[in-house]
Amino acid sequence: MISELLINAFLVTIMLSIAIALIRTRTVIFTVILTSAYSLVAALMFITLDAVDVAFTEASVGAGISTILFLAAMAYLPKKEEESISSEFVPALSCIILGGILIWCSYDLPEIGQLTAPIHQHIAPEYIKGSKEDIGIPNIVTSVLASYRGYDTFGETIVVFTAGVAVLALLQKNPAKKNKSQPKQKIRENA
Amino acid sequence: MHNNPILRISTKILFAPIILFGLYVQFHGDFGPGGGFQAGVIVASAFILYSLVFGIEAGKKLFPSNINLILLALGGIIYGGVGIVSMLLGDEFLAYNILGSSPQSGQHIGILLVEFGVGLTVSNVMIALFNAFASYDKIKEK
Numbered sequence: 001m002i003s004e005l006l007i008n009a010f011l012v013t014i015m016l017s018i019a020i021a022l023i024r025t026r027t028v029i030f031t032v033i034l035t036s037a038y039s040l041v042a043a044l045m046f047i048t049l050d051a052v053d054v055a056f057t058e059a060s061v062g063a064g065i066s067t068i069l070f071l072a073a074m075a076y077l078p079k080k081e082e083e084s085i086s087s088e089f090v091p092a093l094s095c096i097i098l099g100g101i102l103i104w105c106s107y108d109l110p111e112i113g114q115l116t117a118p119i120h121q122h123i124a125p126e127y128i129k130g131s132k133e134d135i136g137i138p139n140i141v142t143s144v145l146a147s148y149r150g151y152d153t154f155g156e157t158i159v160v161f162t163a164g165v166a167v168l169a170l171l172q173k174n175p176a177k178k179n180k181s182q183p184k185q186k187i188r189e190n191a
Numbered sequence: 192m193h194n195n196p197i198l199r200i201s202t203k204i205l206f207a208p209i210i211l212f213g214l215y216v217q218f219h220g221d222f223g224p225g226g227g228f229q230a231g232v233i234v235a236s237a238f239i240l241y242s243l244v245f246g247i248e249a250g251k252k253l254f255p256s257n258i259n260l261i262l263l264a265l266g267g268i269i270y271g272g273v274g275i276v277s278m279l280l281g282d283e284f285l286a287y288n289i290l291g292s293s294p295q296s297g298q299h300i301g302i303l304l305v306e307f308g309v310g311l312t313v314s315n316v317m318i319a320l321f322n323a324f325a326s327y328d329k330i331k332e333k
Contacts, residue, residue, distance in 0.1 A: 053224045056225060068243075069320055072324035135295065137298075141226075147298055147302055154274070158267055163316070164315075168323050172323075
């Protein structure tokens with residue numbers, strides 16, 4: 001119990017210091033690296049909550065691939081963030097109010113891992129019991145993701161697909177212009 | 192970066208194990224943590240690493256863009272196709288029970304195919320995004 005508390009305190013401290021560093025830095029590359037570090041600590045946080053699948057996704061997607069994509073996109077950004085915020089008072093106030101509301105609401109949440117919490121009463125017992133009998137695979141997360149909630153995962157896949165296609169369409173240059181300025185083979189490669 | 196021997200050799204050594212780990216995460220998702228999303232990202236990272244070290248042109252030679260775009264769409268088609276096949280066999284959309292001889296083996300087959308579709312789409316979207324960002328500069332300058 002005490003070790004869990006120590007680990008959580010340690011992780012929260014690191015997350016908080018990364019967040020403060022993120023606010024203070026004005027260099028784009030530090031922002032990207034710190035965001036990646038934040039994701040990695042968040043992944044450790046998910047492990048302490050026994051959500052290994054989520055932690056795995058956070059580590060590979062949040063800390064891994066999105067950092068690379070950010071770095072690839074960073075080449076088209078100015079190296080430094082402009083300091084254009086005229087007044088810091090209103091943003092700070094709205095952040096404090098929003099944070100206060102969230103902390104206030106968190107007192108109404110049931111304790112983590114409590115069996116009588118509504119989320120563990122609704123449909124989860126059925127999934128936990130049914131996963132072995134209906135589907136026969138040990139990892140309940142996979143059976144919920146791919147079978148019980150197959151529709152949602154289908155939607156997620158289509159969202160990833162659509163987002164990818166949209167970015168490709170945005171980054172594509174006007175084909176008429178490209179014809180003039182580039183050899184033919186290039187166009188096919190970029191298409 | 193192209194002439195650094197340490198990077199080149201370590202990329203060559205790491206390339207196959209990264210893909211192997213991706214396949215392990217993909218197909219072991221029924222038994223341990225993992226699944227299509229994570230596996231797709233891991234496999235994509237191998238190709239992105241190759242492109243980073245050997246240059247975008249070499250990366251495109253290894254994994255051509257047109258194949259990339261076809262596979263990108265194929266993943267979603269596999270996922271939807273599993274649903275449609277189960278519908279044609281007389282069950283509901285994405286109900287896998289009918290796909291196998293017993294409900295459990297049907298579920299196994301369905302989940303395997305669906306996760307494969309997810310992995311295919313995710314990995315190819317990531318590679319396509321990286322290629323698009325990396326080659327955008329060249330288009331702009333010319």
